[in-house]
Amino acid sequence: MRYGRAITLEGPCEQVQQDVRQALADQGFGVLTEIDVQATLKAKLDQDMEPYVILGACNPPLAQRALDADRSVGLLLPCNVVVHGDGDRVIVEAIDPETMVTLTGLDAMAPVAEEAGRRLEAALSSLGPSAP
8 A cells, every 4th residue: 555655856854854844834734743763763772874854744724624524533643744865865755645535434534635635745746856
């Protein structure tokens, strides 16, 4: 089951993270949470890894519509976007909101997921073409 979309970009990971935040904001998403997996694994397990950040993105009107349809959908929110290093490239991945429809089985979730998916797709597309 495919549950996300990814693009590969060139540039420093920190700059790509800033660009991703702006692209999300341009589509009405705010970043509610940030998990620096690289720093956490180093601090807790003394393990090294590439830069890896999970951004919890939320579009409040869409979140409200989803919660109105099913209060338990909060288990699937916010929409996670991952930014991680891959050598000299950076991979940006976003959850496919259609997973909300699949997992809940609620038809009322479909228009919310469709709009969220369009907005996330537009945010990723605005970052530039995917590198080969």
